[in-house]
Amino acid sequence: MAEEFPVEIGVVYEGERIRKQDMQVELGGTKVDYKAELVQCRKVDEIEDGKVIIKGRDLQAMEEGGQYPLVILVEVAGEQVEKDLEAVIERRIHDFSNYIEGFMHVNQRYDIWCRLSKKSFQKGFNSFTYLGQALIKLFKAELPIIEKIQITILTEEEDVKPFEEEARKIYEARDARARDLSDDDVDEFYGCVLCQSFAPTHVCAITPDRISLCGAINWFDGRAAARVDPKGPNFKIEKGELIDKEKFEYTGINEMVKEKSLGENQRFWLHTMFGNPHTSCGCFEAIAFFIPEVEGIGICHRNYRGETVIGVPFSTLATQTGGGKQLDGFLGIAIEYMRSPKFFATDGGWNRIVWMPKFIKEQVRDAIPEHLYDKIATEEITTDINELKQFLDQQDHPVKERWIEEAVIEADELEVIPLDQAFAGTRLILKNARIHADKVIIRRK
Amino acid sequence: MHAFAISGKGGTGKTILSAMIVRELVKRGLVLAIDADPDSNLPEILGVEANGTVGDIREELLEKKYSLSPEYTKDVWLEGKTYEILSENDGFDLIVMGRPEGPECYCMVNNLLRRIMDILTENYDYTVIDSEAGLEHISRRTTIDVQDMIVVTDGSQQSFDTAVRIKRLSEQLKARFDHLYVVINDTKNHPVDIEQVKRTGLSFLGSIPYDPEIEKACFEGVPLPEQSQAGEAVHHLLEKIL
Numbered sequence: 001m002a003e004e005f006p007v008e009i010g011v012v013y014e015g016e017r018i019r020k021q022d023m024q025v026e027l028g029g030t031k032v033d034y035k036a037e038l039v040q041c042r043k044v045d046e047i048e049d050g051k052v053i054i055k056g057r058d059l060q061a062m063e064e065g066g067q068y069p070l071v072i073l074v075e076v077a078g079e080q081v082e083k084d085l086e087a088v089i090e091r092r093i094h095d096f097s098n099y100i101e102g103f104m105h106v107n108q109r110y111d112i113w114c115r116l117s118k119k120s121f122q123k124g125f126n127s128f129t130y131l132g133q134a135l136i137k138l139f140k141a142e143l144p145i146i147e148k149i150q151i152t153i154l155t156e157e158e159d160v161k162p163f164e165e166e167a168r169k170i171y172e173a174r175d176a177r178a179r180d181l182s183d184d185d186v187d188e189f190y191g192c193v194l195c196q197s198f199a200p201t202h203v204c205a206i207t208p209d210r211i212s213l214c215g216a217i218n219w220f221d222g223r224a225a226a227r228v229d230p231k232g233p234n235f236k237i238e239k240g241e242l243i244d245k246e247k248f249e250y251t252g253i254n255e256m257v258k259e260k261s262l263g264e265n266q267r268f269w270l271h272t273m274f275g276n277p278h279t280s281c282g283c284f285e286a287i288a289f290f291i292p293e294v295e296g297i298g299i300c301h302r303n304y305r306g307e308t309v310i311g312v313p314f315s316t317l318a319t320q321t322g323g324g325k326q327l328d329g330f331l332g333i334a335i336e337y338m339r340s341p342k343f344f345a346t347d348g349g350w351n352r353i354v355w356m357p358k359f360i361k362e363q364v365r366d367a368i369p370e371h372l373y374d375k376i377a378t379e380e381i382t383t384d385i386n387e388l389k390q391f392l393d394q395q396d397h398p399v400k401e402r403w404i405e406e407a408v409i410e411a412d413e414l415e416v417i418p419l420d421q422a423f424a425g426t427r428l429i430l431k432n433a434r435i436h437a438d439k440v441i442i443r444r445k
Numbered sequence: 446m447h448a449f450a451i452s453g454k455g456g457t458g459k460t461i462l463s464a465m466i467v468r469e470l471v472k473r474g475l476v477l478a479i480d481a482d483p484d485s486n487l488p489e490i491l492g493v494e495a496n497g498t499v500g501d502i503r504e505e506l507l508e509k510k511y512s513l514s515p516e517y518t519k520d521v522w523l524e525g526k527t528y529e530i531l532s533e534n535d536g537f538d539l540i541v542m543g544r545p546e547g548p549e550c551y552c553m554v555n556n557l558l559r560r561i562m563d564i565l566t567e568n569y570d571y572t573v574i575d576s577e578a579g580l581e582h583i584s585r586r587t588t589i590d591v592q593d594m595i596v597v598t599d600g601s602q603q604s605f606d607t608a609v610r611i612k613r614l615s616e617q618l619k620a621r622f623d624h625l626y627v628v629i630n631d632t633k634n635h636p637v638d639i640e641q642v643k644r645t646g647l648s649f650l651g652s653i654p655y656d657p658e659i660e661k662a663c664f665e666g667v668p669l670p671e672q673s674q675a676g677e678a679v680h681h682l683l684e685k686i687l
Contacts, residue, residue: 283550
């Protein structure tokens with residue numbers, strides 16, 4: 001095939017743009033109503049390896065400068081080819097078709113937009129057979145798990161329209177699955193150091209259940225960026241071992257944090273704001289802050305102009321929180337993180353949230369457990385900490401469970417003697433105790 | 446790809462000079478014109494239509510960041526939109542940067558844009574950037590790799606002061622361009638004062654004579670004439686560089 005192929009194929013052609021003035025035909029794009037590309041996994045005996053099927057007008061029959069509907073259907077089979085890989089394989093149509101000299105491919109799914117150059121058409125690229133052949137060759141070379149591959153090209157609206165309608169259902173089903181993806185379902189997380197120009201020790205750990213603090217990079221974006229430029233600001237993190245199920249501590253995350261924070265931080269617990277929390281950059285969408293008086297967590301977003309329930313505005317909180325340091329009880333978050341099933345899971349999740357501006361409360365209404373919605377205060381209810389406590393008490397907010405057995409022992413000096421001698425046969429339990437000491441002296445007997 | 450950036454104090458004629466440089470370069474190869482002035486009018490001066498701005502699609506992406514389908518990743522979306530707003534014309538394409546950034550985080554979107562612009566500009570022989578009046582494009586290093594930075598002055602002391610500030614700032618920031626030139630855009634009443642140019646310490650590329658045809662086009666709000674005395678002068682300036 002290589003000898004008779006009319007144009008060259010290679011990575012050098014990636015990024016080659018075909019201008020309107022230089023194009024033979026345009027396929028898909030905004031001026032065409034129907035277009036789609038789809039990868040489907042088949043059983044080995046369902047497809048014929050290497051076959052290219054063209055239904056409808058072929059390239060040589062298309063008017064110069066014309067616009068036409070297009071379907072690229074790639075059917076693949078192989079022992080290791082699973083349904084879950086369809087979207088990943090589908091994305092490669094973009095890469096591989098752009099390797100073809102004089103062929104431009106933009107967008108994906110129901111938005112595809114392709115152009116063929118006059119030059120490549122004149123060189124003999126006058127049939128979709130060549131597109132199919134090139135894709136088959138590249139897919140097999142780059143993804144060896146594909147044992148069989150068959151390609152179908154449709155160019156008539158009567159075929160493309162119903163195909164797109166069916167394909168949309170498949171994309172939707174895939175999206176639903178993708179939205180349900182959790183940290184436990186994947187082997188790789190992604191990291192982002194885009195904000196290190198502002199916060200040199202900050203790194204974002206991006207997982208299916210934890211979007212970047214700016215809210216702009218989800219796990220899928222991280223994966224796409226890391227594939228395009230593995231040494232760039234978004235990179236792959238091998239998840240490693242889950243060493244603490246309660247705190248969501250992974251060996252892979254810890255290694256990455258050590259390296260990317262330049263040794264400043266050693267470990268991240270993914271879904272908590274205490275102990276070894278994630279760091280905060282400077283461009284987080286919101287801040288979660290611990291309110292010790294009520295044992296609860298408040299949240300404030302960037303565009304909230306007033307004072308929070310702890311008496312300071314967002315800007316003051318932001319100065320304290322940002323900068324790439326691990327801070328107990330202060331954490332930058334994305335608003336979307338509030339929709340995560342693991343939203344502060346270690347700390348009690350929504351049961352711990354006591355205050356947030358009305359604006360975001362409405363925005364994330366769908367994520368707040370129904371029985372809690374009215375129990376969470378907003379600035380309309382109060383911005384005073386004592387009133388907040390009364391409100392939570394009246395509303396019977398679940399955070400109240402953390403208030404009981406509160407006792408204060410004040411002493412100028414308290415001598416603690418090893419248990420076996422002093423309290424033989426008794427047990428001392430301190431719940432929610434906060435111990436403050438100016439000096440601790442440990443003496444050998 | 447050879448990139449020119451046109452900068453200088455507001456009102457000195459950056460956009461007119463940018464348009465004339467585009468007109469001239471089209472004779473030599475394929476040109477990408479970038480209107481990087483938020484108060485843009487390069488399309489009108491070149492007599493072409495803009496299809497939207499990078500600023501608009503950047504905002505649209507940030508607004509849609511939670512509603513895009515998870516597997517329709519933002520890099521793909523943004524690349525497609527950037528190509529859609531590119532205005533394709535005979536000999537040159539035009540892209541308008543549009544509105545400046547708002548209060549949100551632009552790290553992600555600007556990172557994606559840098560890559561898209563790097564790939565896009567590789568498709569052209571020349572890139573001409575009509576910069577905004579301020580110095581922000583230099584201080585934030587948002588400009589793509591530029592070989593020749595041309596500072597336009599109108600002969601006024603203030604416009605020379607701006608040229609000096611641009612020089613100083615670019616040295617401090619180790620900005621990414623090879624040459625820094627100053628061009629004088631003549632007004633009717635003030636002949637060129639070479640001494641004033643020398644004091645700036647920038648290389649003097651030349652001056653553009655006052656041209657009533659250009660002035661007329663500006664006042665009428667119509668595209669620049671294809672042939673003009675000023676255009677002829679720009680031709681000679683570029684001969685010196687290229």
